[in-house]
Every structure is written in C-alpha cells, then in structure tokens.
C-alpha cells in the first residue's frame with residue numbers, strides 16, 4: 001500500500017448511521033444470533049468511534065486500478081486465507097502469505113505484460129457464511145463455526161455462542177495485520193529483485209520446476225535489461241497492495257462506514273474492496289442494499305445458478321453510473337460448469353454496454369469431502385476451472401481479468417495434487433484451515449506459472 005494523493009476521511013457518525021443503515025429494514029442472511037443484543041449495541045457504538053482502517057482515497061485508487069482490469073489493461077490477483085484466525089496474526093504467517101502473493105504477482109506481471117493489481121483476502125477475512133446452521137459430532141449438535149469474528153472454533157457449547165466482543169478483536173487483528181502489510185510492502189521486503197530470487201529458488205527446488213525454467217530465465221533477462229538501461233532501483237522497492245474481505249457481518253461493516261470529508265460519500269473503511277458472497281447476494285436483501293450505498297470497489301460472487309438477468313440487475317443496483325472499476329464479478333461455477341454457464345453471462349453483460357471486471361474463483365465450486373472426512377479440492381480441478389474461464393473469454397473476445405484464490409504461504413496439506421504432489425492420504429498431516437482448504441505455497445506458485453502460460457497463449 002503506497003498511500004499516494006490520499007486524503008484522510010473524517011468521521012461523521014450521525015450521517016453514517018442513517019445513510020449506511022438502510023439495509024436494516026431488509027432480510028439479512030448469515031447473520032449471527034447474538035444472545036445479548038445490548039452487548040452488541042455497545043460494541044457497535046465502540047466500533048463507530050474507532051479510526052478507519054483504510055482511507056477513502058486508497059479505495060478510489062484501487063477502483064482506478066480495477067477500471068484498468070475491467071478494460072483489459074491490467075490483471076487482478078486476489079488471494080489469501082479462507083478464514084483468517086486471531087491466533088494466526090503473527091509476523092510469520094503474514095509474511096509468508098504476502099511473499100507468496102508477491103511471487104505470484106511477479107510471474108503474472110511478466111507473462112501478462114500488464115500491471116498486476118495485488119489484493120489480499122486479508123485484514124478482515126474473519127467471517128464465514130455456512131451451508132448449515134449446526135454441526136453434529138458423535139451425536140452432539142452445536143451451532144456451526146462462523147469465523148473468529150463470530151464464535152470459537154472449539155467444538156464446545158460455550159465456544160460456539162456468538163460473542164459481539166469478537167467484532168472488536170476482528171478490528172484490532174485487522175489493524176495489526178494491515179500495519180505489518182504496509183511495512184512489508186513499502187519497507188524494502190517487496191523488492192522485485194528479491195521476489196524474483198525467491199521464484200528462482202522455487203523453480204530450482206520444485207519437482208515441476210523444469211517446466212517453469214524458461215519463464216524464470218526470461219524474467220531474469222528482463223530485470224537485467226532494465227537494470228542495464230538505468231531503471232531506478234528505488235522503483236522496484238515498493239509495491240501497491242490492497243486489502244479485501246467478504247462484507248458479511250453488516251453490524252461490523254456499517255459501524256465502519258464513514259462519510260468521506262472530500263466528497264460527502266460513504267466508504268466502508270474496514271478494507272479497500274469488499275465482496276458479497278454467493279449465499280448473501282439476493283437482490284432484495286440487506287447485503288446488496290448495503291453495498292449499493294458505499295463507494296468502495298465491490299465484488300459479487302457468481303455461482304452456477306446465476307442468471308444473466310440477475311447479473312444485469314447487479315449492474316443496475318451497484319453500478320448505475322456504469323463506472324469501470326466499481327464492479328467485479330467473481331465467478332465460481334465449478335470446473336464442470338464454467339464452460340456452459342459463463343458464456344451467456346459474459347455475452348449479455350457485454351451487450352449491455354457495462355464494463356465490469358471478470359475474475360475467476362476456481363476454489364469454491366470445486367470442494368468435495370475426501371473419504372477421511374477432510375474438505376478438500378483437487379489442484380487439477382482448480383486449474384481446469386481457470387482454463388475454462390480463459391477459454392470462454394478467448395472465444396468471446398473479452399478479457400479474463402484475474403484470479404481469486406484461497407491460499408496460504410505455509411506448507412499445509414489441504415488441497416490434493418500440484419507439482420509437489422499432495423495425496424489424499426497426506427491431508428491429515430498439516431490440515432490447518434478453519435474452514436475451506438487452501439492451496440499451499442508450492443501449489444499457489446504452480447498455479448501462477450500455469451496461469452502465466454495460459455495468459456501468454458491467450
């Protein structure tokens with residue numbers, strides 16, 4: 001995050017609590033049922049007094065970057081944990097995740113020959129929508145875990161009670177994470193030459209590395225060429241990086257919605273970009289109403305049941321001014337459906353004249369339960385969904401704008417496959433996710449190199 005030309009926002013809680021609260025009259029899916037609503041009110045009042053986590057001007061800057069994605073002039077790399085956890089707010093976890101994203105970004109930038117907009121699922125991704133309200137183990141049924149911002153992961157009655165104090169912990173965990181991310185991305189750690197050296201190490205040590213050697217060599221040559229031409233080394237030292245999360249818990253998001261002193265408009269200052277998930281995107285419900293009131297760039301997850309008419313209505317509701325960069329469609333159909341379902345959406349949206357960014361989330365349509373009981377995903381399905389996404393855009397002459405992935409920088413064993421192959425029998429070894437399976441560091445880098453190849457073919 002390089003805060004250029006950014007003005008601070010001033011907080012006008014009164015205005016924010018009226019204009020940003022119209023969602024309260026509508027049904028809101030996936031909200032916790034707090035036993036103590038007075039305690040929730042007190043927490044919300046505290047949150048309303050806290051300083052913003054991001055500036056409105058940074059959100060505008062990201063909107064401009066996403067406008068380039070929508071117009072085919074940039075590529076979006078959005079990734080991070082399925083569910084961040086309070087006890088994983090540590091320098092090691094944050095650094096590893098960031099390092100992986102930067103490495104992926106470097107490969108994709110070279111292959112795509114356009115800027116890669118880097119956005120983390122980070123510093124706010126603490127809340128999870130769930131398929132079922134309860135979970136049963138050995139005959140005991142308890143409320144499901146909904147993310148550290150809502151209740152505890154432990155399978156006990158006490159842990160699973162939604163506690164509004166956790167919203168404050170989410171705010172503080174997000175603030176510490178952002179602070180470190182800002183330090184890493186501007187303090188020299190993200191130096192492109194360093195990032196490239198990490199990629200060279202990966203290529204040398206990965207079993208599938210040989211395949212990537214040529215690309216790595218070309219990047220090396222390009223860096224040497226730029227150096228020889230006298231490119232300013234300072235330019236390589238910092239990187240723009242943005243934070244995003246699902247805007248799920250509307251009490252939290254609206255408590256952090258503030259009036260921008262420059263423009264009088266509302267911004268959700270809990271993150272630069274927020275998205276509305278597949279389970280909460282009902283057009284006449286609270287989440288879409290909330291998103292329609294804020295100026296942040298907005299993502300909408302589109303699952304396989306999405307109709308073209310719905311997609312057009314999202315544009316009318318959320319992007320009435322037809323402003324490129326405002327709306328990103330994050331498509332998560334599943335590898336077996338993307339080639340059938342996506343073309344009609346892209347065709348009709350394109351025909352409407354709207355310029356949205358199209359991104360593939362190849363994770364959420366490809367989850368299955370292994371015989372061991374672990375939720376997992378096959379690397380090959382993930383890759384195939386990305387391929388399908390690229391194929392559809394190639395046929396239609398539209399821009400495959402980017403990828404949205406659940407990943408970690410740690411060597412976990414949650415998804416099967418990849419160059420350094422994880423087998424179903426390995427899943428138990430380091431299965432650490434609090435919710436959905438993530439690509440580990442090596443699988444994430446494999447994906448980046450393979451997407452880079454696809455981009456070049458495109």
Ligand SMILES: O=C[C@H](O)[C@H](O)COP(=O)(O)O
Nearest residue numbers: 082128129130131132435436
């Ligand atoms: O990450 C996304 C959702 O929260 C997740 O896929 C839901 O998982 P569940 O079906 O186990 O509830």
Ligand SMILES: C=C(OP(=O)(O)O)C(=O)O
Nearest residue numbers: 129277278279301332364
């Ligand atoms: C819940 C998520 O995805 P989806 O809404 O697409 O299921 C997610 O990205 O964490």
